[in-house]
């Protein structure tokens with residue numbers, strides 16, 4: 554699971570590069586700073602603000618010639634308007650927060666923030682399967698927990714029982730039986746993961762780990778596991794769980810060509826043409842429904858790919 558999460562620190566870099574690129578069209582950013590206000594030429598009030606969600610309580614910092622210093626002021630979890638981004642001061646990327654109404658003007662660490670979701674949870678508590686977008690750029694709402702989670706029967710699980718959305722769990726049971734008929738045994742060991750679980754996982758890693766550990770685990774809201782349609786799988790030998798040794802097992806080989814028939818895709822497949830920002834994960838499959846498979850295959854796989862050829866014309 555860790556290798557999928559390599560994107561993390563890269564997000565800040567992308568933001569900085571985009572903003573600097575935009576700013577340099579209208580004037581050079583000064584002293585490494587790229588004000589978002591600099592890019593549009595509009596009056597400051599009209600400038601679209603970058604919003605980020607702060608998911609951990611943190612000190613507000615001030616910037617001086619010696620770098621960043623924590624102030625006595627702390628900020629609670631909240632969504633914030635960002636005016637400026639600044640990369641790699643003291644090994645971290647920073648966001649400047651200005652809110653005159655609240656008397657806030659200072660800096661916070663970028664890696665404690667996530668994207669602000671642009672989606673609304675429908676009244677029935679269910680995002681439409683296959684249309685949800687969550688990746689290194691797009692986050693799910695922190696309070697999104699699919700309303701139709703069920704426990705996957707233990708006969709389909711290893712290591713622990715997992716939860717999936719009902720339709721995805723039923724599809725996985727069919728995938729398991731089809732695989733078994735083909736002589737391979739595929740079990741789930743990680744399914745739905747709550748926002749709060751991911752938040753704790755992330756914060757524990759960055760607290761106890763080395764400084765750049767935050768690059769290797771997804772930020773809260775940015776994991777497909779929160780969808781409830783994803784399952785990490787393993788074969789009979791659980792030593793391969795979440796390990797690249799799984800790649801060359803008969804189970805992984807079967808999945809690469811057959812998961813699509815059951816409405817699943819390899820989100821982080823080795824052959825995907827659309828970069829996800831995540832590393833290859835042969836064990837992470839996502840249910841998008843059979844109807845969505847042909848379009849997914851067309852956009853994600855090379856036309857010459859064995860699976861793409863099978864779906865051509867469908």
Ligand SMILES: [Zn+2]
Nearest residue numbers: 554784785837
């Ligand atoms: Zn996974």
